[in-house]
Amino acid sequence: MLGEGILKGLAETAKNFAGSYVSKERLTTVQYPEERIPTSESARVFPFLVYDGPDWEAGLRCVACQICEKECPPKCIYIEKSKDKKPDYVGKLQIYPARFDIDVSVCMSCQICVEVCPFEAIKMDVEFELSTDDRFGGLLRNRQHLAKSNEYYHQIHPTEASEVDARLGEEKAKLEAKAKAAAAAAAAKAAAPAAPAAKPAESTPKPAEGTDKQ
Amino acid sequence: MKTVEEIKAAIEAAVPGAGVEVMQNPGPSGQHSLLLKPEHALEVAKFLHDDAELALDHLSNVTGVDWPDKEIAEKVKVTRQVTKSVDGVEQTVEETVEETRKRVEPGYLEVVYHLFSVAKKHGPVVLRQRTQNRSDKVEVPSLTPLWRSAEFQEREIFDLFGIVFTGHPDLRRILMWDGFKDHPMRKDYVEPDDFEYEPTAHDEVLKRAQEHRARAGAAVGEGAGQ
Amino acid sequence: MTNSATQSAINTQVEGWNRPREIEPDGDNELLEVAMGPHHPSTHGVFRMDVALDGERIIRLKPVFGYLHRNHEKLGEGQTYLASIPYTDRLDYICSLTNNWAYALAVEKLGGIEVPERAEYLRVIVGELTRVQNHALSVGFLIQDMGASGTPLMYAFREREKILDLFEQLTGSRMMCNYMRFGGCRVDASAEWLDGVRKVVAGLPAFADEYEALLCTNEILMARTQGVGILPPELAVNAGATGPLLRASGVNYDLRKVDHYSIYDRFDFKVPLGDHGDVYDRFMIRLLELRQSIWILEQALKDIPGGPIMDPKAKIRGFRPKPGEAYGRIEAPKGELGFYLISDGGPNPYRYRVRPPSLINLTVLEDMCLGQNVADVVLILGSVDIVLGEVDR
Numbered sequence: 001m002l003g004e005g006i007l008k009g010l011a012e013t014a015k016n017f018a019g020s021y022v023s024k025e026r027l028t029t030v031q032y033p034e035e036r037i038p039t040s041e042s043a044r045v046f047p048f049l050v051y052d053g054p055d056w057e058a059g060l061r062c063v064a065c066q067i068c069e070k071e072c073p074p075k076c077i078y079i080e081k082s083k084d085k086k087p088d089y090v091g092k093l094q095i096y097p098a099r100f101d102i103d104v105s106v107c108m109s110c111q112i113c114v115e116v117c118p119f120e121a122i123k124m125d126v127e128f129e130l131s132t133d134d135r136f137g138g139l140l141r142n143r144q145h146l147a148k149s150n151e152y153y154h155q156i157h158p159t160e161a162s163e164v165d166a167r168l169g170e171e172k173a174k175l176e177a178k179a180k181a182a183a184a185a186a187a188a189k190a191a192a193p194a195a196p197a198a199k200p201a202e203s204t205p206k207p208a209e210g211t212d213k214q
Numbered sequence: 215m216k217t218v219e220e221i222k223a224a225i226e227a228a229v230p231g232a233g234v235e236v237m238q239n240p241g242p243s244g245q246h247s248l249l250l251k252p253e254h255a256l257e258v259a260k261f262l263h264d265d266a267e268l269a270l271d272h273l274s275n276v277t278g279v280d281w282p283d284k285e286i287a288e289k290v291k292v293t294r295q296v297t298k299s300v301d302g303v304e305q306t307v308e309e310t311v312e313e314t315r316k317r318v319e320p321g322y323l324e325v326v327y328h329l330f331s332v333a334k335k336h337g338p339v340v341l342r343q344r345t346q347n348r349s350d351k352v353e354v355p356s357l358t359p360l361w362r363s364a365e366f367q368e369r370e371i372f373d374l375f376g377i378v379f380t381g382h383p384d385l386r387r388i389l390m391w392d393g394f395k396d397h398p399m400r401k402d403y404v405e406p407d408d409f410e411y412e413p414t415a416h417d418e419v420l421k422r423a424q425e426h427r428a429r430a431g432a433a434v435g436e437g438a439g440q
Numbered sequence: 441m442t443n444s445a446t447q448s449a450i451n452t453q454v455e456g457w458n459r460p461r462e463i464e465p466d467g468d469n470e471l472l473e474v475a476m477g478p479h480h481p482s483t484h485g486v487f488r489m490d491v492a493l494d495g496e497r498i499i500r501l502k503p504v505f506g507y508l509h510r511n512h513e514k515l516g517e518g519q520t521y522l523a524s525i526p527y528t529d530r531l532d533y534i535c536s537l538t539n540n541w542a543y544a545l546a547v548e549k550l551g552g553i554e555v556p557e558r559a560e561y562l563r564v565i566v567g568e569l570t571r572v573q574n575h576a577l578s579v580g581f582l583i584q585d586m587g588a589s590g591t592p593l594m595y596a597f598r599e600r601e602k603i604l605d606l607f608e609q610l611t612g613s614r615m616m617c618n619y620m621r622f623g624g625c626r627v628d629a630s631a632e633w634l635d636g637v638r639k640v641v642a643g644l645p646a647f648a649d650e651y652e653a654l655l656c657t658n659e660i661l662m663a664r665t666q667g668v669g670i671l672p673p674e675l676a677v678n679a680g681a682t683g684p685l686l687r688a689s690g691v692n693y694d695l696r697k698v699d700h701y702s703i704y705d706r707f708d709f710k711v712p713l714g715d716h717g718d719v720y721d722r723f724m725i726r727l728l729e730l731r732q733s734i735w736i737l738e739q740a741l742k743d744i745p746g747g748p749i750m751d752p753k754a755k756i757r758g759f760r761p762k763p764g765e766a767y768g769r770i771e772a773p774k775g776e777l778g779f780y781l782i783s784d785g786g787p788n789p790y791r792y793r794v795r796p797p798s799l800i801n802l803t804v805l806e807d808m809c810l811g812q813n814v815a816d817v818v819l820i821l822g823s824v825d826i827v828l829g830e831v832d833r
């Protein structure tokens with residue numbers, strides 16, 4: 001019969017229309033911006049710099065190694081190294097970024113900076129409403145805009161952040177053990193200059209350096 | 215499927231004087247290629263297309279490669295006659311001197327064809343053609359008469375590399391606009407200085423951005439616009 | 441496939457079916473030249489067709505490209521092997537994961553890298569999910585091109601949304617996934633994610649049933665698409681058409697079966713083939729392939745093993761393959777997507793070439809459109825299934 005196919009199709013749409021009053025699953029529209037879908041844990045939009053402790057400037061994990069700057073496909077990161085050094089989260093003296101700019105209009109959210117960072121210093125944010133009325137100034141984020149606390153990182157990517165914390169904690173413990181061993185060795189050396197005990201103490205912390213993320 | 219050497223032998227049996235050369239691929243993919251001579255390229259391609267055993271009816275990919283002029287420095291031992299005064303007497307002595315000579319290996323443009331067979335489900339057979347140089351003798355015969363799929367791809371190579379395909383039915387620019395000069399995919403292509411720079415410009419881009427700003431400023435001052 | 445046209449083509453000009461046919465206008469009507477585009481033809485992107493019309497009939501059609509050209513290949517030559525991966529997402533932005541896959545495959549051939557089993561399974565899962573959403577979408581857009589705005593397309597979007605949510609959970613992004621690496625995948629899938637995929641895949645057959653009931657027997661759709669835009673199989677093969685466009689003409693050529701790449705040999709699936717090569721066949725082929733993809737997904741989800749997802753020997757950062765070249769290709773939803781790479785031993789490829797299925801499938805657009813009505817051109821273009829990001833690169 002001519003028109004049978006059309007009627008069959010109409011029955012299908014009618015089923016969906018009526019169903020939308022009954023079943024929540026059929027009603028898929030979300031009224032943004034009043035309603036929002038919670039972002040997924042692995043979502044990525046734009047990078048930020050992680051800092052530990054209360055002071056963003058002192059706690060930045062970034063050591064201005066410039067790997068992300070080199071690897072960034074659209075070259076949207078700009079880093080200037082500092083002239084002086086300051087202690088990082090384990091107390092080791094490190095260079096820090098005197099300038100760290102990312103251009104929102106150039107960044108393409110690919111996450112390669114996060115992937116290559118050996119210091120867990122740059123991570124992806126989930127904030128997606130980045131529009132502004134200032135085309136150049138507003139879209140150029142400096143290190144103060146980019147710095148976000150580790151707590152914030154835990155809030156947006158809880159699983160990933162705890163993994164990172166565990167890894168960093170391990171490294172820190174190893175470094176501390178190494179420092180302690182070195183101190184002990186130094187003390188032993190001072191006490192008995194020819195004591196052979198200093199040698200094993202020096203060789204044990206070696207693997208700690210090797211476990212650094214490549 | 216036949217190996218490249220077997221295909222070469224088959225071509226030479228079918229097309230006398232084809233002069234096909236095997237180009238070895240040192241990489242692990244093992245996709246060796248056959249370099250065609252321009253005067254026999256269409257005949258060879260037709261053989262590959264029509265041969266019952268090969269039946270390469272699907273020309274999948276056509277692309278250009280630019281190999282610019284290479285400057286090769288090599289050390290050469292040169293013997294020359296030098297007049298010297300030995301013990302107050304003028305004498306002609308032969309002396310061997312080592313000299314560094316620079317030799318320019320002329321560059322060329324290359325077209326690479328990847329052939330497969332839909333009927334026999336094998337492939338790829340890789341063909342190459344080379345132009346004589348990069349400036350005025352850039353013609354190679356088009357394979358579009360045999361495989362329609364080369365039509366847009368050869369147009370693209372003409373557009374981006376500047377290789378002229380003789381026998382192509384409709385050789386125009388395809389991706390760039392008609393009034394465009396130069397060929398962007400060549401290695402020595404210089405980008406026009408006509409775009410905005412992002413505020414984070416650094417390194418090379420920063421230098422270019424500063425030059426651009428200086429030039430743009432001067433131009434505005436003269437009332438030339440831009 | 442010896443053809444008199446190809447034989448005579450050697451010495452003389454191109455002729456025969458190898459060249460677009462000439463259509464003679466009836467009588468001496470004045471021809472009307474129309475620029476269809478840039479834009480509208482149901483907005484597959486910025487694309488123009490210069491059309492000459494005799495009344496409603498198409499006498500000549502010349503596609504004009506390049507509005508979205510950004511010289512992707514030159515960009516690839518200036519980037520490291522790793523940095524090119526996010527750019528491949530932006531070729532065919534509907535199917536970023538299969539683009540990643542084709543590129544990763546080419547680099548793996550170039551560098552001789554192995555891929556662990558679990559990573560292959562993950563690639564098949566995300567690749568087939570991509571195919572499902574692409575085919576649902578392209579059918580939706582085809583119907584939209586026909587004038588049925590809304591309903592069928594929104595049904596497809598509803599299903600695509602679920603798949604995109606899965607992509608976001610796994611890769612972090614809905615469309616620009618940047619997921620595969622040479623030697624494996626970037627992140628491992630959790631058990632919850634796999635359960636989520638199982639749930640979505642379990643719902644897909646119902647969607648396919650619904651979609652088929654909605655569309656397949658619709659008389660208007662049949663009247664508009666059957667016998668329209670016929671592509672003969674010889675021309676399809678000769679013009680390098682691939683993917684559903686080729687198979688709708690009845691040519692059995694699916695790279696998943698032909699090239700035996702990845703682990704497709706382990707799965708049992710059929711290659712649907714068309715009979716007539718018209719728009720209706722292309723539409724049906726996509727729906728049938730969607731069903732086959734669901735079937736592959738079910739098998740892959742059942743057998744997925746544990747294990748590593750990256751080849752431990754693969755070096756992602758600072759990867760420098762030995763000099764050489766490789767051409768790797770996969771069956772992307774739109775056709776054969778290939779990457780041709782030449783390495784000179786440096787950190788960047790010396791030559792980086794994309795074989796775009798969308799562009800090469802358009803070679804036959806004129807042949808399919810000549811003699812058809814102007815309203816059918818939009819439909820035929822829709823049935824080729826193009827994405828301009830890939831056509832213009």
